[in-house]
Amino acid sequence: xxxxxxxxxxxxxxxxxxxxxxxxxxxxxxxxxxxxxxxxxxxxxxxxxxxxxxxxxxxxxxxxxxxxxxxxxxxxxxxxxxxxxxxxxxxxxxxxxxxxxxxxxxxxxxxxxxxxxxxxxxxxxxxxxxxxxxxxxxxxxxxxxxxxxxxxxxxxxxxxxxxxxxxxxxxxxxxxxxxxxxxxxxxxxxxxxxxxxxxxxxxxxxxxxxxxxxxxxxxxxxxxxxxxxxxxxxxxxxxxxxxxxxxxxxxxxxxxxxxxxxxxxxxxxxxxxxxxxxxxxxxxxxxxxxxxxxxxxxxxxxxxxxxxxxxxxxxxxxxxxxxxxxxxxxxxxxxxxxxxxxxxxxxxxxxxxxxx
Amino acid sequence: xxxxxxxxxxxxxxxxxxxxxxxxxxxxxxxxxxxxxxxxxxxxxxxxxxxxxxxxxxxxxxxxxxxxxxxxxxxxxxxxxxxxxxxxxxxxxxxxxxxxxxxxxxxxxxxxxxxxxxxxxxxxxxxxxxxxxxxxxxxxxxxxxxxxxxxxxxxxxxxxxxxxxxxxxxxxxxxxxxxxxxxxxxxxxxxxxxxxxxxxxxxxxxxxxxxxxxxxxxxxxxxxxxxxxxxxxxxxxxxxxxxxxxxxxxxxxxxxxxxxxxxxxxxxxxxxxxxxxxxxxxxxxxxxxxxxxxxxxxxxxxxxxxxxxxxxxxxxxxxxxxxxxxxxxxxxxxxxxxxxxxxxxxxxxxxxxxxx
Numbered sequence: 031x032x033x034x035x036x037x038x039x040x041x042x043x044x045x046x047x048x049x050x051x052x053x054x055x056x057x058x059x060x061x062x063x064x065x066x067x068x069x070x071x072x073x074x075x076x077x078x079x080x081x082x083x084x085x086x087x088x089x090x091x092x093x094x095x096x097x098x099x100x101x102x103x104x105x106x107x108x109x110x111x112x113x114x115x116x117x118x119x120x121x122x123x124x125x126x127x128x129x130x131x132x133x134x135x136x137x138x139x140x141x142x143x144x145x146x147x148x149x150x151x152x153x154x155x156x157x158x159x160x161x162x163x164x165x166x167x168x169x170x171x172x173x174x175x176x177x178x179x180x181x182x183x184x185x186x187x188x189x190x191x192x193x194x195x196x197x198x199x200x201x202x203x204x205x206x207x208x209x210x211x212x213x214x215x216x217x218x219x220x221x222x223x224x225x226x227x228x229x230x231x232x233x234x235x236x237x238x239x240x241x242x243x244x245x246x247x248x249x250x251x252x253x254x255x256x257x258x259x260x261x262x263x264x265x266x267x268x269x270x271x272x273x274x275x276x277x278x279x280x281x282x283x284x285x286x287x288x289x290x291x292x293x294x295x296x297x298x299x300x301x302x303x304x305x306x307x308x309x310x311x312x313x314x315x316x317x318x319x320x321x322x323x324x325x326x327x328x329x330x331x332x333x334x335x336x337x338x339x340x341x342x343x344x345x346x347x348x349x350x351x352x353x354x355x356x357x358x359x360x361x362x363x364x365x366x367x368x369x370x371x372x373x374x375x376x377x378x379x380x381x382x383x384x385x386x
Numbered sequence: 387x388x389x390x391x392x393x394x395x396x397x398x399x400x401x402x403x404x405x406x407x408x409x410x411x412x413x414x415x416x417x418x419x420x421x422x423x424x425x426x427x428x429x430x431x432x433x434x435x436x437x438x439x440x441x442x443x444x445x446x447x448x449x450x451x452x453x454x455x456x457x458x459x460x461x462x463x464x465x466x467x468x469x470x471x472x473x474x475x476x477x478x479x480x481x482x483x484x485x486x487x488x489x490x491x492x493x494x495x496x497x498x499x500x501x502x503x504x505x506x507x508x509x510x511x512x513x514x515x516x517x518x519x520x521x522x523x524x525x526x527x528x529x530x531x532x533x534x535x536x537x538x539x540x541x542x543x544x545x546x547x548x549x550x551x552x553x554x555x556x557x558x559x560x561x562x563x564x565x566x567x568x569x570x571x572x573x574x575x576x577x578x579x580x581x582x583x584x585x586x587x588x589x590x591x592x593x594x595x596x597x598x599x600x601x602x603x604x605x606x607x608x609x610x611x612x613x614x615x616x617x618x619x620x621x622x623x624x625x626x627x628x629x630x631x632x633x634x635x636x637x638x639x640x641x642x643x644x645x646x647x648x649x650x651x652x653x654x655x656x657x658x659x660x661x662x663x664x665x666x667x668x669x670x671x672x673x674x675x676x677x678x679x680x681x682x683x684x685x686x687x688x689x690x691x692x693x694x695x696x697x698x699x700x701x702x703x704x705x706x707x708x709x710x711x712x713x714x715x716x717x718x719x720x721x722x723x724x725x726x727x728x729x730x731x732x733x734x735x736x737x738x739x740x741x742x
Contacts, residue, residue, distance in 0.1 A: 110462060117533035120703065145501075148528065148539045149619075172504065177473040183504045184540065263505075347476065 031057075032244075034251055036167055037259045041187040045166060045255075047248050049240050050196050058086055061153055061189040064124030065090040068116060070139040071130040072099040075157050078200055083130055083155065093119050097135065101282075101292070104134045104174045106182065112142040123147040126189070132158035132205075133165045133292070137183070140171030144186035152188045157197040159209025160293055163216075163250035166191040168258040168268075179279050185263060193251075195243050208293025210235065210328040211274075213246050215300060216253040218321065219270045222366025224249055229320070232327045270368040273360040274299030280345035281334050290335070297330035306374055306382040307362040317365045339383040387413075388600075390607055392523055393615045397543040401522060401611075403604050405596050406552050414442055417509055417545040420480030421446040424472060426495040427486040428455040431513050434556055439486055439511065449475050453491065457638075457648070460490045460530045462538065468498040479503040482545070488514035488561075489521045489648070493539070496527030500542035508544045513553040515565025516649055519572075519606035522547040524614040524624075535635050541619060549607075551599050559685075564649025566591065566684040567630075569602050571656060572609040574677065575626045578722025580605055585676070588683045626724040629716040630655030636701035637690050646691070653686035662730055662738040663718040673721045695739040 031048035046057055067089050071080050076096045084092065095115045097108055116125065127150060129139035136154050143152035156162045172183025198206065213235075217225030227245075228235075234242040254271065261268040277299030281290055290298075301322055308318040322332050334342075346357050359379075363369045387404035402413055423445050427436050432452045440448065451471045453464055472481065483506060485495035492510050499508035512518045528539025554562065569591075573581030583601075584591070590598040610627065617624040633655030638646055646654075657678055664674040678688050690698075702713050715735075719725045 106462065106466060113531055113538055114533075117531055117537060145538045145540060147537060148526065148541055170504065175469055175473055177470075181473060181503060182469055182501045184501060185504055 032248055034248065034255060036187075036255045038169075038187060038262055041169070041262075043188055043190050045191040045193060045251055047193040047195070047244065047251070049244060050194060054086065054192055054194075057190070058153070058192065059088060061151075062087070062089060062126045063151055063189075064122075064126060066093075066121050066125040067091070067128060068093045068095060068112075068119070068121060068125060069128045069130055070095045070097065070112060070135060070142075072097045072132075072135050074099040075131045075135070079130060079155075079157065079197065083128075087128075091119070091121075093121075097138070099134075101134055101174070102286075104138055104172075106173055106175075109138055109142055109173050112139065113146060116142075116146055121146075121150075123150055126151040126153060128153045128155060130155045130157065131161070132156065133161040136161050136165045137171050137180070138173055140165075140169070140186050140188070141173055141183050144171055144184035149186065152186060154188045154191045156191065156193060158201055159198055159206055159247070160212055161209075162193045162195070162198075162247050163209065163254070164212045166193060167251050167254040168271075169262070179282060193247060195240070195247055198238060198243060205291065205293075206238070207236075207329045208291040208297075211293035211297040211300070211325070211330055213250050214324055214328065215271075215273050215296065216250045217366065218300065218304075218362065219273050219360070219368035220253055220257065220366065221249075224253070225324070225366055229324055232324065236328070269358070269370045270360050273362075273368050274301075274303050276346050276357065276359055277302045277334065277342070280342050281337070283345050284337055284341055285335060290331075294331050297325050297328070298332065298334045301325060301332045302334065302382050303359065303361055305385070306359070306378060309378045309381060310361070310374060313362050313364055317362075320365065321362075339380055342383045388604055390604065390611060392543075392611045394525075394543060394618055397525070397618075399544055399546050401547040401549060401607055403549040403551070403600070403607070405600060406550060410442065410548055410550075413546070414509070414548065415444060417507075418443070418445060418482045419507055419545075420478075420482060422449075422477050422481040423447070423484060424449045424451060424468075424475070424477060424481060425484045425486055426451045426453065426468060426491060426498075428453045428488075428491050430455040431487040431491070435486060435511075435513065435553065439484075443484075447475070447477070449477075453494070455490075457490055457530070458642075460494055460528075462529055462531075465494055465498055465529050468495065469502060472498075472502055477502075477506075479506055482507040482509060484509045484511060486511045486513065487517070488512065489517040492517050492521045493527050493536070494529055496521075496525070496542050496544070497529055497539050500527055500540035505542065508542060510544045510547045512547065512549060514557055515554055515562055515603070516568055517565075518549045518551070518554075518603050519565065519610070520568045522549060523607050523610040524627075525618070535638060549603060551596070551603055554594060554599060561647065561649075562594070563592075563685045564647040564653075567649035567653040567656070567681070567686055569606050570680055570684065571627075571629050571652065572606045573722065574656065574660075574718065575629050575716070575724035576609055576613065576722065577605075580609070581680070581722055585680055588680065592684070625714070625726045626716050629718075629724050630657075630659050632702055632713065632715055633658045633690065633698070636698050637693070639701050640693055640697055641691060646687075650687050653681050653684070654688065654690045657681060657688045658690065658738050659715065659717055661741070662715070662734060665734045665737060666717070666730060669718050669720055673718075676721065677718075693739075695736055698739045 169187035172180035175181040278295035281295040525543035528536035634651035637651040
């Protein structure tokens with residue numbers, strides 16, 4: 031079992047990563063401080079892993095809540111069902127919330143932990159590739175609003191994260207590939223060497239070979255942890271983690287939550303960011319082609335669905351990265367180095383939004 | 387105009403206190419960082435002060451939202467109307483939320499600011515005595531849940547607080563007196579000298595003489611700021627600010643929000659805490675009588691409404707200060723010094739809950 035430390039002063043926490051954490055009772059129990067626990071999962075994941083997890087938790091009061099599965103349930107309404115359960119079962123502020131599931135379960139449970147009695151402890155056990163490499167590092171929690179994704183949330187760091195990559199074996203192919211989008215992102219924004227490693231090892235990742243998956247997950251978490259440690263509250267550097275996300279969120283909102291997976295929308299969004307970077311002359315045509323090729327090899331979309339420029343601009347304007355109306359985008363200065371910029375010019379953006 | 391600084395490292399902020407802050411445009415504008423502002427008020431306060439306030443705010447985008455007035459509206463539902471307004475008007479994360487009103491407006495607007503896009507700026511202009519001496523210091527924000535008050539919230543410090551005590555002239559007598567409960571509390575928990583000052587000056591406070599009110603508000607804020615600076619997240623000392631609140635919350639929940647004002651319930655709760663402290667032999671009969679006398683002089687209830695011991699215990703168990711089922715209470719070690727304790731014995735508590 032490997033351990034990676036996310037350094038955030040007194041909010042620092044460890045990520046345990048392994049091929050089998052089934053016997054992780056000791057690690058888990060040492061991070062549960064009180065004698066009350068609520069495990070939140072969803073109807074897809076609970077039948078697979080919940081029972082085994084519960085065996086490893088020895089507290090006086092152990093409750094579970096199983097949410098419906100899907101991004102469309104990442105709402106204030108579902109959040110309220112967590113508060114209802116906590117209050118009905120009289121959990122006090124010494125309780126620990128454990129999220130067992132993908133990004134939706136993690137984000138919503140983390141946000142519930144941030145707000146319940148103004149903040150209680152939180153442990154994350156991510157079971158999807160996306161959640162393992164993305165939401166398990168950084169403490170971002172949120173729910174969606176009908177007018178925008180992740181618009182209501184908090185920064186709330188967990189006590190620890192347990193990543194068991196064997197849970198990925200049960201992940202549907204489409205979701206697994208969507209998770210690879212974020213893995214590729216880390217190479218693109220901050221580590222050319224990792225990007226090259228991905229070009230060489232994508233086929234081993236696609237067949238989910240243990241050692242390749244373990245390396246990709248751990249290295250992704252390490253790269254994200256470095257960025258987050260430098261800028262916990264996203265006042266600067268951290269924004270580069272949003273490569274492809276402004277375009278991607280617009281796609282997701284336009285299609286309706288759940289139609290395109292988050293990773294698929296981000297994949298198309300990264301191709302658009304790469305395209306705009308190429309038009310700016312920041313990266314070469316050849317580098318742009320390498321981006322497209324790797325994303326295509328991962329079986330991910332390399333272009334957005336049919337959307338008008340107007341639809342894109344409207345939905346992008348509400349994005350959190352807009353600052354006083356000016357949409358800032360994450361672009362590529364070169365392969366392996368991202369930059370946040372509003373200096374791209376409307377014309378080049380329009381060309382990216384509506385090629386042909 | 388007096389300035390009091392609340393010291394919380396990089397979250398420190400000033401409280402401006404005066405008899406007339408109508409010409410406070412400069413102070414206000416220097417704490418608004420972006421060019422978007424949403425002022426949240428309620429239907430009672432807005433007609434009195436909103437127009438004047440808006441004249442002092444010079445930003446590109448200035449929106450207002452008027453909430454219904456009353457504790458029963460301090461809910462997730464009302465909170466959502468703030469998010470709806472922010473998103474419909476496309477406020478981004480550089481926006482500033484200004485709360486103009488009493489504790490409910492302050493708590494709910496502060497919580498909205500804590501969660502909107504994971505945290506935006508917040509300025510508080512409290513217009514009730516309770517809000518001026520209590521919620522303007524400390525960054526506690528929250529909404530109520532049907533099963534308990536303030537169960538869902540966050541710690542979120544404002545950029546600044548503007549206290550104009552002339553707004554108290556329009557406050558209904560009952561609400562003004564309810565605010566005095568918290569003023570008395572500060573004397574009880576931490577400052578015997580202030581308690582003695584209140585005994586001498588209660589009649590001047592009741593007629594709202596400017597210099598007496600100014601001193602009481604400023605000194606209350608100063609005492610609270612000292613406690614909060616020592617313990618921002620309520621891991622220890624800060625809990626003494628809850629004197630009377632565990633009993634008080636039980637009373638409020640039992641009667642239904644809004645039937646007893648918060649300050650009235652806290653007043654009765656402080657008398658109960660004083661009674662239990664007397665039964666424990668911590669304070670003398672004479673000191674207990676002084677507590678009762680001062681609270682009575684302020685026109686506040688000195689005993690709870692008709693409630694059974696069982697009703698009290700059930701409602702107190704869900705209180706945030708309960709730790710693993712054991713209800714910790716704030717009691718008086720002596721006049722002017724509070725302590726948090728679970729060592730009071732069930733029998734003495736039962737005697738306090740059901741005297742005679």
